[in-house]
Amino acid sequence: MNSKIPAYLTEKNNVIRLILFTAAFALLFINIFKPFGSRDWYKISDLKFFVFASLIVLVGMLVVVISRLIMLAYIRKNAINYWQYGLWVLAEILSMSMFYALFTKFIPEENAGRDFVEIFNDSAFHASLILLLPYAILWLYFSWREKNHMLEKLSQEEQPVEVHKKNLIAFLDEKGELKISIALENLLYVDSADNYATIHYLNKSKLSHFLIRNSLKWMEENMTTDRPLVRCHRSYIVNLDKVKVLRKTKDGIYLELDAMNTPDIPVSKTYYERVMNKFSKYSV
Template identity: 65%
Template sequence: MDGKIPAYLYEKRNSIKTILFTALFALLFINLFQPFGSRDWYPGISDTKYFAFSSLIILTGMLVVVISRMILTAYSKKRDVLYWQYVLWILCEVVSMAVFYTLFARFFPKDGIERDISEIFRQSLFNTALVLLLPYAITWLYFSWKEKSTLLEHIEQEKSADTRAKTLIAFPDEKGDLKISVMLENLLYIESADNYATIFYLNKSGVSKFLLRNSLKWMEEHLTKDTPLIRCHRSYIVNMDKVKILKKIKGGIVLELDEGRTPDIPVSKTYYESFMHKFSHYSLI
């Protein structure tokens, strides 16, 4: 209980989702379950008016949760939220909302008959606990599953990246004779000129290059599938694992590699769409 709660329980984005889902759940709960025999309180109104009236009550009561979550989000930025603190926080939300509905039932009694306030509070506490704890539990399970899925996906991507890094890329000439092989983790980019291609790669002395008689089109067709290699220009194939910065300038988009002794690589309009599709797998947007 002294441990720190997961960040997904108080992140602003998830807090908004929790509030919206709880409000929706509460609306369905009060209109389907009709706690306190609330439908009998107003026998003379239509179901539509009852829905509108009950919705207003629920949304007003949800202000307790909205205020609570705003305070929790602000508090979490300054201090860690422990499990016992979070449990106490939820209990305070339940009690606060129960008090709200108790006061409402007290000041707007059924048929003008006043009921015992302790009985009203017990019923309010029970129903409020259902209204809050059930959707909270559902959202917590969802957020937990989402985080674990993201973590597993990240692990798989790391494994895939490690596998790719150990891949040896073979470069034959136009006759099919092998001329050079480069570890993918050392390959920077490939630049072409007519029927020749220059392979830029890292070795012990820094950036080296190797001139090969073969077309960039052949390399695009045979080397870019299931690898981070992508053609971004009629004259360039780049290793996405080596791209440090994608920068939009007046003339278009350029790529800066993580090796300082390399030029910026342009992305042309012809290859923009296919490049951005592959780039999306390497970014968090």
Template identity: 55%
Template sequence: MEVLSNKIPKYVYEKSNIIRLILLTALFALVFINIYKPFNSPNWYNVSELKFFIFSSLIILTGVLVVVLSRICMYYYGRKHSISYSAYGVWILTEIFFMSLFYTIYTLVLNPGRDWMGVFKESAINTSLVLLLPYSALHLYFSYKEKERMLLVLEKNKEDSAAKQAVFSFYDEKGDFKLSVKRNNLLYLESADNYVCIWYLNKGILSKFMLRNSLKAIEELMSDTHVLRCHRSFMVNFEQVKVIRREKDGIYLELGIDKVPDIPISKTYSEKVTHWFMSYSS
């Protein structure tokens, strides 16, 4: 019962998908009735093949008109309200009812002697096939295309995220761009009064750039990266960290790069940093 109360995907009543549904349903109905001739349909009317094609096409156009009106209402209703699976099922049953009613009226006009209840039952069966078969196929197609679109969006987001993290860009306190460093070349950042010293490798040589900004501001900008705060005065690119070492006077990070000092970890950040390092290393 919970499934019936769930909302149908919005792509069901998107304008482009509604147009596809109407056109393909009409084409399927035309092929279905005129080629496969279900339920001995040539005997429904005592006419020639050509006239049967004309009459069946007229009925199909009438049926499509029902679907057109129904889906237009669904499109505008869906823009303001969500539609549950149960409501959508009732909506389709309503389409079948009115299409069957139109078909029954056509039949009784051409052959008044037929039993209207029998005609309506027969038309309901055929109308259900004409609608439900293409509807099922189209909804599977729409679902597949939607999942394909979502996968492409996820892949694009991953690519964009990777591209953003491939290079670290640094801005001063006024928001002006000052420096970009490749992720693999960034080592650590050190607070120095109103400046931040950015230590990085430039052609294998240890280099420093003085940026007028606070370490706290940079920490907020780099919250989704592997550059973490480990001390009141330091942030470190943990992709460069090789060892965490405990000494009598505290815990230190080793980057294993010549002329780069060991970076201290303060008690405030020790648990968070060591836990993150162990998780990242594994």
């Protein structure tokens, strides 16, 4: 009970929704159920009774309006716990009950002889229905909407991480420092010589390359998982998404890339099986 109420209960827009919805509910309630014996107060038409009842509801709803304005001012510097919120709602019910009881006692002449305590108890019962039912309905609605909003936010936050992980390749040097990041769709292949690797990629549709100090073995172990990258030779890692032809000749197997001025990439016997397994996976 000492925990704070959800923030959506005190958001300005939700407070406005609560006031409007409660007013509409109260208007329907008093015209449909005609509490306090109100329909017998005056011998007037249904239309005039509707207008008269609406004015009573609007005046009674001033209790909620004033209460919620005070609450908005209060929460700027203070938090509200569940028990405090419960007492606040109870105060609204009692205040509205007192207004309706006084009105019922002294305005219609037919009620002049009724006991005030009886009138107040009747008013408290109907005021509870007028406020608690719409409050409960809106609480459930706000809670449902907040959970949906959180789920949408989580899905939106997770999506960029997944896209970054799969589609943007970060190349680190042997010290672990980022040297270049290349979109997967632009990466062609990587070849190595000694302790250096050359990254071949497309930059604005032009063939480009970047030299980095790192081993092909490290790249194979850390960059090819869940990506269409595969080591096909002791000196090459290739992007299978860029392979347009796998050609088998008497001299061996070669991969032709879908880019001009790129050499055919050889596939050695050592890496043949893993290339074929991954090629079948990413060529579907």
